[in-house]
Amino acid sequence: MAKDWIEDVKKYAPKADDAVLESMLKTYRLTLSNADAAYVSFSDEEELKTVRENFLKKKLGLTESDEKLEAAIAEIGAKMKDGSKNGRLAVYYLLAEKFGKLGVFK
Template sequence: MSKDWIADVKKYAPKADEAVLEGMLKTYRLTLSNADAAYVSFSDAAELETVRKNFLQKKLGLTQSDAELDEAIKEIGAKMKDGSKNSRLAVYYLLAEKFGKLDMFK
């Protein structure tokens, strides 16, 4: 991959676990290779619903209410609000970290 996805994550989580990052890269390599899917738009309600349903609920197995999960996504969006594109890998890493689920990707 030509894009340095790991550097994107480390912008927000400087001490990110390398083993977790490598595992996430393996899991989401195809997604990250698609320009439309590689980034998360925090202003797109359908996109945020996809993050909640497909990543938080299905992948991470979280059972919190939709409102609580949506609030967590919003919190990560605020943390990443620096004018750059929001890489899906960074969003997913920060959410997995928030919910204590990073070990799933080792």
């Protein structure tokens, strides 16, 4: 299972840091084991609010405006719009990378 999540990230970030991915995988293992929670729905406003509040603000400690954070989430959603499910680990990795916060997981 872990390999699948890491491969999912590497579709969008081929040079993703393996140590960061392993750390994120440990952090979110329980979430990823739940079929509903393992994916991010970019069309669900409550889901996007959760990503903004719990991941970007709480986990990464970002203080940017909600508008800027929502724009970043939308940008990642557009990048991942290839018809496949949007794995939470990939979304989180790409957002952490965008904001220069991969170190949070080292």
